[in-house]
Amino acid sequence: MRVSDTSDNAREALPATTPLMLVVGLGLPYGLVIGGFLLFEHVDGVVFGFPPAVAWLFACMVLVPVCMAVAWWLGRVRAD
Amino acid sequence: MEFLSFGVVIAASIALAVYARVRRGSGNARDFFVASGQLGGLLVFFLTIGETYSIGSVLGFSTGVYLHGAAFAGWFMGYILLSYPVGFVLAPLLWQLGRRTGSMTLADIFRAHFGSRLLEIVVAANAVAFLLPLGQTQFTGLISVMRSLHWHVTPAMLAGAGAGMTFGWVALAGVRAPAYVSVLKDVLLVLAIVAGGSAALLATGLPAAYVATPAAVVPARQDLFVVSTIMLQSLGLCITPQAVAFVFTARSARMVRRNQILMPLYMLMFPFLYMIAQFVRKRGLAVSSANDVFMLGVTTTLPPWMQGIVAGGCAISALVILAGVCLAIGPLVSRNMLHGLSDRGQRVGAQVVIGVYLLLSAAGAAGLGSIMVTLNNLYYLGMIQIAPGLLVALCGWRVSPLAITAGLVAGDGLAVGLYWAGLMPGGVNPGLVGLGVNALIVAVAALHRSSCAR
Numbered sequence: 001m002r003v004s005d006t007s008d009n010a011r012e013a014l015p016a017t018t019p020l021m022l023v024v025g026l027g028l029p030y031g032l033v034i035g036g037f038l039l040f041e042h043v044d045g046v047v048f049g050f051p052p053a054v055a056w057l058f059a060c061m062v063l064v065p066v067c068m069a070v071a072w073w074l075g076r077v078r079a080d
Numbered sequence: 081m082e083f084l085s086f087g088v089v090i091a092a093s094i095a096l097a098v099y100a101r102v103r104r105g106s107g108n109a110r111d112f113f114v115a116s117g118q119l120g121g122l123l124v125f126f127l128t129i130g131e132t133y134s135i136g137s138v139l140g141f142s143t144g145v146y147l148h149g150a151a152f153a154g155w156f157m158g159y160i161l162l163s164y165p166v167g168f169v170l171a172p173l174l175w176q177l178g179r180r181t182g183s184m185t186l187a188d189i190f191r192a193h194f195g196s197r198l199l200e201i202v203v204a205a206n207a208v209a210f211l212l213p214l215g216q217t218q219f220t221g222l223i224s225v226m227r228s229l230h231w232h233v234t235p236a237m238l239a240g241a242g243a244g245m246t247f248g249w250v251a252l253a254g255v256r257a258p259a260y261v262s263v264l265k266d267v268l269l270v271l272a273i274v275a276g277g278s279a280a281l282l283a284t285g286l287p288a289a290y291v292a293t294p295a296a297v298v299p300a301r302q303d304l305f306v307v308s309t310i311m312l313q314s315l316g317l318c319i320t321p322q323a324v325a326f327v328f329t330a331r332s333a334r335m336v337r338r339n340q341i342l343m344p345l346y347m348l349m350f351p352f353l354y355m356i357a358q359f360v361r362k363r364g365l366a367v368s369s370a371n372d373v374f375m376l377g378v379t380t381t382l383p384p385w386m387q388g389i390v391a392g393g394c395a396i397s398a399l400v401i402l403a404g405v406c407l408a409i410g411p412l413v414s415r416n417m418l419h420g421l422s423d424r425g426q427r428v429g430a431q432v433v434i435g436v437y438l439l440l441s442a443a444g445a446a447g448l449g450s451i452m453v454t455l456n457n458l459y460y461l462g463m464i465q466i467a468p469g470l471l472v473a474l475c476g477w478r479v480s481p482l483a484i485t486a487g488l489v490a491g492d493g494l495a496v497g498l499y500w501a502g503l504m505p506g507g508v509n510p511g512l513v514g515l516g517v518n519a520l521i522v523a524v525a526a527l528h529r530s531s532c533a534r
Binding site: 058 | 149150154161162173176310334340342351354
């Protein structure tokens with residue numbers, strides 16, 4: 001197994017850390033994970049074999065990267 | 081058969097550590113502790129995400145779901161999941177600050193920004209004190225995994241062998257060793273979890289594997305505890321000394337932030353872990369010790385050769401995390417607490433500290449058996465108290481180092497005191513109460529300073 005030590009485009013700038021980027025990349029994930037869990041833990045039933053609150057957290061494993069990807073894009077737009 | 085596949089995994093991990101030595105750079109302290117800040121995106125990714133599939137999370141999550149069900153899953157997955165957005169914001173800023181100040185450790189940042197030896201020592205001592213249980217936790221997990229294979233090896237022998245191997249890795253290649261081995265460890269653990277979870281689901285019987293049950297009535301106080309713990313630990317996970325050191329190994333801040341975006345996707349193996357725990361519970365399998373749930377699920381559902389691979393993956397997982405902790409503790413002592421050592425002195429001093437730490441942790445684990453969750457909680461209570469000072473440094477604010485020190489000590493004292501007394505004001509996690517007081521002291525000092533400046 002050969003893993004490169006130096007395979008990154010380090011010369012590109014870091015996307016800007018703006019208030020909007022913080023809301024989308026940090027605030028929204030907190031709202032989704034904590035708000036959703038508190039909401040769904042009181043719901044009866046089963047989603048794909050899991051309790052609704054647990055299933056929601058599994059969904060957040062996809063939703064949270066989407067939030068961060070949008071925040072990254074917003075930061076890049078601002079940096080450009 | 082499981083012995084052979086286990087041996088192959090261990091041999092592969094040693095080969096990777098040797099390869100890491102071949103790839104090492106200048107051989108000075110910076111290269112030993114943070115790989116001269118030259119690691120590529122893939123290695124930094126695996127090094128940083130190591131704790132997602134550590135032996136603590138694999139065994140601890142299965143145990144927690146087995147004992148407590150959905151509420152535990154919510155807390156556990158919630159804090160890991162939210163640590164990635166926190167890292168998305170904080171980690172690149174930490175990288176930039178570290179590069180600007182030439183920092184190798186968390187305490188270096190405090191020395192560079194606040195110019196205070198006292199604060200540097202207090203931060204280093206705080207980090208070392210709260211990291212101490214983590215080594216024992218890894219050994220406890222290792223012993224628990226090996227016990228489930230029923231080999232005739234005593235806990236003392238296992239812990240000794242684990243300590244020797246970890247020391248060998250670290251001495252060979254410094255932080256590059258856990259970086260390279262963590263790739264193997266994560267590939268194995270992900271395969272193990274998917275295989276075990278799928279087998280558990282099939283064995284339980286599709287499609288009626290899980291029956292819908294009414295939602296439990298959850299008191300508001302419990303909700304408040306879960307939420308405050310998620311908030312505490314999601315931040316704490318990003319500012320542990322080893323997490324900060326891993327950020328410093330990266331070649332660019334951009335790479336650090338980009339990696340964080342992909343990390344939550346890596347958690348998609350947790351449904352399989354959940355299935356393993358549910359399988360053990362619904363089958364009514366006899367669990368001899370709470371930490372044995374995961375391995376009981378694995379040994380019941382997978383063939384012997386796979387059991388060996390799973391055990392090997394779990395074993396090197398424990399040792400990779402342990403190596404990261406060792407590489408955080410070593411320089412905190414040899415560089416920050418014992419000031420003025422030469423470059424070589426820092427490396428040799430760190431190796432002595434690491435050796436002693438490994439011996440003490442192994443001895444502790446060989447004599448004790450405990451549920452990892454308890455130690456995990458105490459660990460974050462102290463780690464989080466670094467946050468206000470770190471935030472001040474990241475924002476470039478000027479606050480008296482004495483106020484940062486006072487806040488840190490008060491936060492530690494209050495959090496640990498409340499924890500030991502079993503008190504949770506309003507259901508809030510004691511660590512967050514301590515953090516509140518800590519932040520208040522720092523804020524008052526900052527306001528006082530700005531009013532004096534006017």
